[in-house]
Amino acid sequence: MKRVGLQLLLLCLGFLALSDQVTAQEAKPIADDPELEKRVMNLSQELRCLVCQNETLADSRADLAVDLRHEIREQMKAGKSDKEIIAFLTARYGDFVLYRPPVRPITYLLWFGPFVLMVIGFGVLYRYLKQRRELISQQPLSPEERRRAEELLKAAPGKEAA
């Protein structure tokens, strides 16, 4: 049993070393222009990789993502603004490449839906609280009720009031 544990540990360590190696290989030499590279990375944080749809273009290692980052870099070198590059990409891949969907009639529900829900929620809460207040509003006991309550209290001596 102990041996198996040791083997497992060694295996894990092996994987650790391996993963280190993998990341070491991934590190590519920084481009000649760190300023430009920063701009490329900033913009590609905003863009979706179409192959692995839950990753940004900046994070993805898919072939297409590499190509698109290259394309962005080239266009930036050519002096295009971020806006122009985004227009270039949405013309080809649609709004889907944007992580921040633009405000358009088709996305109104997406952008404003939560606020509408919040307003409805507050409305419901207000009504509920108002109803509850009416329910628990204090009404003085009538003489008859007072007499019955006293009777009940007397009828149970020694017992704690519930």
Place this chain on the structure above:
Amino acid sequence: MRIWLPLLLFIVLVAFLAIGLGHDPRTVPSPLINKPAPDFRLAQLHEPAKNFTAQEMRGQVWLLNVWASWCVSCREEHPLLVELARSQVVPVYGLNYKDKREDALAWLTEFGNPYLLSATDTDGRIGINYGVYGVPETYLIDRDGVIRYKQVGPITPWILQDKILPLVKDLSK
């Protein structure tokens, strides 16, 4: 009322979820539909000295099929393309995407060549212009050079019969 309202809400929610599950998240609506197909001038696969341009296809309804020898799903749709090419209903052209020439040629020899010719997009720049993100992709382009249909992923017999062929017929009138 107390029971029905939550039940109703639940049913609406389930309906939305069911519709959502029915969608294929891989198919992204292409903004290129009904837009002019981006022009290109690329070397031909079999005769690299010669070029092929999208422009020279004006006046014809044609299919542009993006393929690569490294693409597994391309093999899946390949027999269908070969069959379609044999039927001569619509000319099929290939865009060999990010491939090595010798690999591409070997692949065509092995599986058959449905393309009248293939253009080579070695660095994938034209692919970007066409919004390619998952090979194979197929574009149906009309006489005026406008993209009328885009298929992402392999063409299935069903898609060919129900979508592509009727459109071809319509556009060829």
